[in-house]
Amino acid sequence: MRARTPVVVLGVAVFALALGVLLTPGLGGAIPVADAVDAAGSDYKLFVVFGAVALLLVLVVVGLRAVGGQAQATPPDPEHVRTAPAPGAEFDSVVGGGVGLREQLFGDERERVRGRLRETATQTVMRRENCGRETARERVENGTWTDDRDAAAFVGGERGPSPPVSSRVTAALRGRSWFQHGARRAAEEIVGTSDRRVTDGGRRTEDDR
Amino acid sequence: MTVRRTRRWRGIVAVALFVGGVGVVAARPLVLLLGVVGAAFAAYPHLTATPEVRLDIERRFGDDSPDDGDDVVVTVRVQNTGDSTLTDLRIVDGVPPMLTVSDGSPRHAAVLRPGKTTEFEYTVGAARGRHRFEPATVVARDVAGTREVETTVDTETELACTGTVPEVPLRQQTEQQSGRVITDEGGSGIEFHQTREYRHGDPMSRIDWKRHAKTGELTTIEFREERTASVVLLVDATADAYRARRADEQNAVAHSLAGAEQMLTALSNTRNFVGLAGIGREFAWLAPGTGPEHGDAASTLLATSPTFSTIPPSESERESGSGKNGENEEWDVQSQHAELQRRLGSNAQVVLLTPLTSPDVLTMALGLEANGTRVTVVSPDVTNEETVGGRLAATERENRMRTLRESRIPVVDWNPETDRLGTELLRAQEGVA
Amino acid sequence: MSGDGISGVDGITRHPTRVSSLVAVCAAVLAIALLGTTSAQRLALGVDVAGIAVLALGGAAWHRGHRVVGGLVALAGVGLSLASVGVVVVRAETVSQRVEIAPGLLGPLLVACGVVPVWKRFSRTFVSLGAAFVVLTICLSGLVRGAEMLPLLGAFAATVVAWDAGEQAINLGEQLGNEARTWPVEVGHSGATAVYGCVAVAAAVGFHDLDVTGVPLVGLFALFGAAVLLLVGLYN
Incomplete structure (x- = not known):
């Protein structure tokens, strides 16, 4: 707006001049308009120049409008409960969508997921077998906690089983990375292990109810 | 307050120039005259003033103490307290974050002359807890729609949908003291309990002299002995606790807060000292105390502290809040633990409300217990078994509950959708004592 | 048609509000009616309005979830509206009678497409384009000396009102949705x-x-x- 203020001032000045010319006919003679008319050929042609300038400005204004667009407030949407993710939603997104390329190369997201699964597997084995932490840890490391080789390989340590080649191929055929496949299998196996304990008649809160 | 130029009229200049230009080039005065109308409209947005927004807002409820799931009609009255007419006033009411509008719209538009009021209503489905309304968002435009003022109007409104819990399971304060907070052993407390036959050695002041005068019997008045406990209700409002079973349901922090509210009421009806603490956006603390003023202070803290906000952290907050390194000072959960540890006296016990969605809160509970603070965990269950991640999270929670129980920390597993907290606590009571 | 049907992702319908939409279409039609005074021109405008009404019905059906029926009806409405151009070309007696109104018949249709809305993302573009067609037809009418001064000026003012109401319908719809009571503001503004x-x-x-x-x-x-x-200086 401020940049256009001189234009408005100029416009007002020209308007004042026009009024002056209209009210005092003598003033008009002082401006050499006749020469301009002669140069253009006729007074009509001179008006056409004005009109053309105006039409040119139309293009400029329309262009600016197309670029600028409008501004308006975006009020909040209070109609619904402010959503929060479900427990485990991060895990689902990592397993479902994988991690980004940058994260794959430099991040520790995969190791965090693996560490978390390893810890949960240990805890669950402790709960199932009613054994100490060391024993459970050992069983997870060497992969004897489950029959599922993919799951065992995923959370197992260096001494544990290595993932079967067939699983890697199957995962690749389904369009998943080995990481996604392994993490999913490990999670399912941990959940299964946990449930098995309950069906074995273990003490669980739900049973007490 | 934001004042914005909408720029909606900027095209009219082009139209005025166009018709004027055509009129000149074609030498048609009538078309040139259209340019005058166009120029007048180009001046239109410059003739209006920025609206001056001064409003009062007031809310009323169809039902002041609804039950869980009831529909409550909210009537909003807005008054123009300024001196000028608001020609284009748009209002979006600040429905509490954990409530859902079931009928009508919390949005409204009105032309409001000075001193006049406008009214609108909508229906929300009540959910358990105390729900504070957020400021209403107001957008006011001038009559041409050139300038837009965006601001908020606030008034303290709270929709309380509270349940009651009969009793809070408290743990023994020290080895010698009785288990329940109010003992049924007769003693020298304040509350009358019973009379019994005089025994040698009873203090003179405790003899029922009235009865002696009437009947000649010597009896001793016994008072109910009361030993006050000091309880701190601790709400886990860390980034990991903002989890909900489904997108349209309350998150675990909201459940925890509703639970804390109920227990606060139950405990202030006894003579226990109750305190309040929260870990999350920042450390919130109210030292244990008693009496109505203390109760008010607790309500105020629950309503105003950012820690006790039910709004899940935004993406950016979550980045710093999930605390891979705990760099962010406000969300530095580690130092909040330390602060809590420092503030808890040797005599206080903690009732921790947490969905147990992170290993950190488990470490904290175990740490408190190891340092001699008695901990009871009340855990709203928000896990769902619909996805692998959900089932994994449920298993993790089971594991955490077991670890707590192994460390002799009682855990109340509470499904906020189906169970009332009171019933769960009573069930737990039998196990605690 | 905008693909959001009865409600958007957030459950709020954010279509242009009804009263302003109606004002926009009516003002655009009024502008054309002021220009075209012969019976052939009036007949064409009648066909145009009938087509817009059918389009509005189809749009309503579409947004209530009747996608197939609504879509077909809306398409028929657009077709009928476009046919009005044919009516004026065939029935009008002179070239100037055709020229001064033919592009204008597209104006109300485009405005209607913007506020139904046919394609929500481009609602504003539709409304602006519709107004531009009416302005064009007003200029042509002035050039061929088809209309008197007052109807011509009136038609131009009506076009501005139509554009303004259309945009107001859109921004009210975006900010407050369609469940809110907005008519006092719409009536006041227009x-x-x-x-x-x-x-x-x-x-x-x-x-x-x-x-x-x-x-x-x-x-x-x-x-x-x-x-x-001054116009450039007033550019807003």
């Missing part, structure tokens, strides 16, 4: 624009009555130059 339009027309008539033919050339140049400069 009423004010219409009253101002009348003032603008009166000013133009007054300007005309000044009779500038006797004015020296320099004065005219200065007036026109001042007008252009």
Whole structure:
């Protein structure tokens, strides 16, 4: 707006001049308009120049409008409960969508997921077998906690089983990375292990109810 | 307050120039005259003033103490307290974050002359807890729609949908003291309990002299002995606790807060000292105390502290809040633990409300217990078994509950959708004592 | 058609509000009606309006979830509206009668497409384009000397009102949705624009009555130059 203020001032000045010319006919003679008319050929042609300038400005204004667009407030949407993710939603997104390329190369997201699964597997084995932490840890490391080789390989340590080649191929055929496949299998196996304990008649809160 | 130029009229200049230009080039005065109308409209947005927004807002409820799931009609009255007419006033009411509008719209538009009021209503489905309304968002435009003022109007409104819990399971304060907070052993407390036959050695002041005068019997008045406990209700409002079973349901922090509210009421009806603490956006603390003023202070803290906000952290907050390194000072959960540890006296016990969605809160509970603070965990269950991640999270929670129980920390597993907290606590009571 | 149906992702319908939409279409139709006074032109405009009504019905059905029926009806409405151009080309007696109204018949249709809305993302573009077609037809009418001064100026003011109401419908819909009560603001806003339009027309008539033919050339140049400069200065 401020940049256009001189234009408005100029416009007002020209308007004042026009009024002056209209009210005092003598003033008009002082401006050499006749020469301009002669140069253009006729007074009509001179008006056409004005009109053309105006039409040119139309293009400029329309262009600016197309670029600028409008501004308006975006009020909040209070109609619904402010959503929060479900427990485990991060895990689902990592397993479902994988991690980004940058994260794959430099991040520790995969190791965090693996560490978390390893810890949960240990805890669950402790709960199932009613054994100490060391024993459970050992069983997870060497992969004897489950029959599922993919799951065992995923959370197992260096001494544990290595993932079967067939699983890697199957995962690749389904369009998943080995990481996604392994993490999913490990999670399912941990959940299964946990449930098995309950069906074995273990003490669980739900049973007490 | 934001004042914005909408720029909606900027095209009219082009139209005025166009018709004027055509009129000149074609030498048609009538078309040139259209340019005058166009120029007048180009001046239109410059003739209006920025609206001056001064409003009062007031809310009323169809039902002041609804039950869980009831529909409550909210009537909003807005008054123009300024001196000028608001020609284009748009209002979006600040429905509490954990409530859902079931009928009508919390949005409204009105032309409001000075001193006049406008009214609108909508229906929300009540959910358990105390729900504070957020400021209403107001957008006011001038009559041409050139300038837009965006601001908020606030008034303290709270929709309380509270349940009651009969009793809070408290743990023994020290080895010698009785288990329940109010003992049924007769003693020298304040509350009358019973009379019994005089025994040698009873203090003179405790003899029922009235009865002696009437009947000649010597009896001793016994008072109910009361030993006050000091309880701190601790709400886990860390980034990991903002989890909900489904997108349209309350998150675990909201459940925890509703639970804390109920227990606060139950405990202030006894003579226990109750305190309040929260870990999350920042450390919130109210030292244990008693009496109505203390109760008010607790309500105020629950309503105003950012820690006790039910709004899940935004993406950016979550980045710093999930605390891979705990760099962010406000969300530095580690130092909040330390602060809590420092503030808890040797005599206080903690009732921790947490969905147990992170290993950190488990470490904290175990740490408190190891340092001699008695901990009871009340855990709203928000896990769902619909996805692998959900089932994994449920298993993790089971594991955490077991670890707590192994460390002799009682855990109340509470499904906020189906169970009332009171019933769960009573069930737990039998196990605690 | 915008693919969001009854409600958007967040459950709030954010279509252009009804009252302003109706005002927009009616003002656009009024502008054309002021220009076209012969029976052939009126017939074409009638066909145009009928087509828009059918389009509106189809849009309503679509947004209530009847996708197939609604879509077909809306398409028929657009077809009927477009046929009105054919009506005026065939039935009008002179070239100038055809020229002065044919592009204008697209105006109300485009405005209607913007506020139904046919394609929500481009609602504003539809409304602006519709208004532009009406302005074009007004200019043509002025060039072929088809209309008197007052109807011409009135039609121009009505076009501005139509555009303004259409945009107002869109921004109210975006900010408050369709469940909220918005009509007082819509009526107030469009009423004010219409009253101002009348003032603008009166000013133009007054300007005309000044009779500038006797004015020296320099004065005219200065007036026109001042007008252009001021318009650019007022660019909002």
